[in-house]
Amino acid sequence: MLDVSGLKKVYEGSGRRVEAVRDLTFTVDAGELVCLVGPSGCGKTTLLKCVGGLLTPTAGEVRVGGRRVTGPPPDMAVVFQEYGRSLFPWKRVGENVELPLKQKKLGAARRRELVADALESVGLTDAAGAYPWQLSGGMQQRVAIARALAYEPEVLLMDEPFAAVDAQTRAELEDLVRGLWRQRGITILFVTHDIDEAVYLGERVLILSSSPTVVQEQLKIDLPADRDQLHTRVAPRFAELRTHVYEQIQAAKRGTPVDRLTKDPTSDTPPPH
């Protein structure tokens, strides 16, 4: 569904040249939920903007459903970290969700249906008439998620969506995203700097190196599909996986050569071919 090959992004300006992303190749299958983690400042956001068609890569390409991305693809939705700056404060919650649908030239009846359905799935049916700034941070991010759902995307990009909400809200939102993913079968690429979150949510975790960024490791998360905050997070396998990811990121920060061996011999991390 989503193919990234040889992606490279170099920022040039006022005599300085910064290589944010060096050479990234990975794919996300249809209906998969993949988490991207990496040390802070590793070019996660740059990558996401290239995938979302908001930035033109210096080299390499991104394909969504086989079509090359040259601008924001019509079957892709993005949820940004800064919900306060991503929702339009002059529009009510319902209007925020509806605006992209108007651009899609959908009829009024269909729009109403989609808006109501999306708000219901994030548990905000009653808030349609409120302004975003009247809601709490977590609820605002729910609105942003509803807007993405109503857009009916094939691929959903989420850029550290829960970095700015408190811990409890965050747990609720994580479960919401996983629930929606299982219900609707959308392809999700979820960027985060939180290792626990990546392991808890993802079917697969891509660990990025520090800048200039490459894919350091791809890790399959072999936790059961039914996950919950209480049991999954204390499962021994969860601890092993998060420890592994943690070590990889520490290694990435130091820039030491990648040690692909895990301490656990039973780990079914794909062996390096």
Place this chain on the structure above:
Amino acid sequence: MRGSNALLGAAGLAAFLALGEAVPRLGLVDEDYFPPTSRIADALATELADDAFWTALGDTLTGWAIGLAIAVTAGILAGVLISVTPYLREATASTIEFLRPIPSVALIPLAVLLYGTELRSVLLLVVYASFWQVLVQVMYGVQDVDPVAEETARSYGLGPWARVRHVLWPTALPYVMTGVRLAAAVALILAVTAELVIGAPGLGARIAVAQTSQAVPEMYALVVVTGVLGLLINVGARTVERRALAWHQSVRGEVAV
């Protein structure tokens, strides 16, 4: 980045001047109404060599400076007094809201009757118009004082005067500076207006004379001078503001009033 912006700006200015030269020369507008840039520049040079021009400039600046000084002093005193006296703020709010939007030019006939073409006519208009700018900003500034800082100062036993000096004034200062900058611009507008309409001596009166004697290039030259004056006042006020607030963590944005 900065350098290229300055270059583009200079190019824009050059294009503006060239356009001013070309449009009348090509006969797109009547040269009698809209003299080319070069003729305005000639007229400007003649003006600059004329003592009467400098006297007029001095008169305008005198009216501007005295008026501004009175307005700023009165505005700050009244603003602080109204803000710190209990209930005075609420009691004066409606009066201020009523008096502020009254256009100061409404006072022109009164000024003419009372003072004729004296400096006091100019001052009446300048002070009335710029006083509100300062007053309102000072009141915003005092309102912005952090109640925690105020409580702290109180709990350390600082008296009212010490609190005004150490807590209230530093908080309000950025707003006061904004008020002074806005007042400086308004004061120039009203000074020139009073001269133009009432005939009090100054650049405005000189423009009126140029107009009645059909000296079109001279009139344009004087308009340019008032523009440059306005520009210098804006830039100067902004510089003073930045210098005075260099210690302040952020030079605040304007309060839209």
Place this chain on the structure above:
Amino acid sequence: MSARIRYFALRLLLVVALPAVLVAAWWFASESSTDVYWPPLRTILTTFPDVWTGERLRQDVLPSMARLTAGYGCAAVAGVALGTVIGSYRRVRAVCEPVLEFLRAVPPPVLVPVIMLFAGIGDTMKIAVIASGCVWPILLNTVEGVRAVDSVMSETARSYGVTGVARLRHVVLRSASPQIFAGLRQALSIGLILMVISEMFAASNGLGFTIVQFQRGFAIPDMWTGILLLGLLGFVLSVLFRLVERRALGWYHGLRDASRRSS
């Protein structure tokens, strides 16, 4: 309940007390005035209805208002349109900035004699004067507002396919509207000043013209009623403006209060 009533009574008292005291002071201080220039307030108030009803309302007040509306309207349309273009392109902005700074700094009333050259002394001149003075604050504030559109908001709009006219309408202009309104407010008071001045300069009717006629003819109480009417006009316009602004920027005030509470 009675506490609430008492609260509102107190507020009402605070609103009307000082104006009442001031008017009373003026009334009694001028009561027995024989000074020609300071007629008793009683005389001014009884003259008021005679002066400003009937013929004068139709011949002076309405034409003045029409000119103000036309000039202000032109300035608003031109200022927002040009400001949006200039604010959207960094290079255009860099080219125009020094020229705009200069044009803004020219005291608007000196444009009256200049525009008289082109437009004579008719209504066109007055409308042009009002428009050319009002346009700068609107234009420059629009430029600032359009320039400051949040980057995340722009990207959100782009990724959801909100582009072109829809982006302008739903995102750029709405996001710039607090700044645009600040410009419109400044422009309103400049417009009123220019309306009066252009009529004082050269006109055969209008508020500015009539008030100067009263002054020249030493019809002092009539002149005072004119000053009062202009003051009232300024006040009413600012109240109307605030009503419109409240409606259009309700979201902005709410947002500001919300972020102030949380910080």
